[in-house]
Amino acid sequence: MTWPQPTRQLHEKFCTVEGWDRVRDARGRTGTHHRTYELHLRDGRVLRTRVSHPVDRTTYGSRIWAHILRDQLDVKAAEFWDCVQDGVRPDRGIPETPAESLPLELVHLLIHRVGLTEAEVAAMTRDEAAGRLSRFWAEGA
Known part of the structure; x- marks a missing residue:
């Protein structure tokens, strides 16, 4: 399947939709702004991703994008786009709360x-x- 070009804006939208915590903002010497997000998973892992906002680039190249999906967001491309485009959060193994539970x-x-x-x-x-x-x-x- 073919998806749109991944952008920093969509990267950040993914973090927002899935409920990542914004833990740090930084401004580098070149004026580049970085936002760091973390997601604490039920299995004890903590995912961390950083969204950079350089002045002259808004899209990601294919190699860096593959790295972000695999190593930072821990999702497949289809899961990323389902989240960004349709608001469907990735299945992180979190059990669904039953509609009616017994005491x-x-x-x-x-x-x-x-x-x-x-x-x-x-x-x-x-x-x-x-x-x-x-x-x-x-x-x-």
């Missing part, structure tokens, strides 16, 4: 009192789980 005490009782497996409890809705526990108590077990 911990209910889960504990279903597993340790009723004798259900974790998989059985995980497949239940809140109403199903409460009903199952109510039946257990009503049967006098």
Whole structure:
């Protein structure tokens, strides 16, 4: 697939959309402005990228862009463009929050009192789980 020419502006937009923290700004001797971003991942790694804003260049060459994608952003090109163009954040292995979760005490009782497996409890809705526990108590077990 062919994508637009990568720019520093799009690099920064990626960081903003994915929720990277801006940790440092610097101005060099030549007046070049650098913005440093970090992203803390659940596995303990910290990704770091720096967006430079030189006066005369707005696009990246192919070699530096490949390095940025691979070593700094840790994404494939398609993931980068999905994020920048459509707001789709890269899958970093962060589990989705279930729409409806069961209270911990209910889960504990279903597993340790009723004798259900974790998989059985995980497949239940809140109403199903409460009903199952109510039946257990009503049967006098």
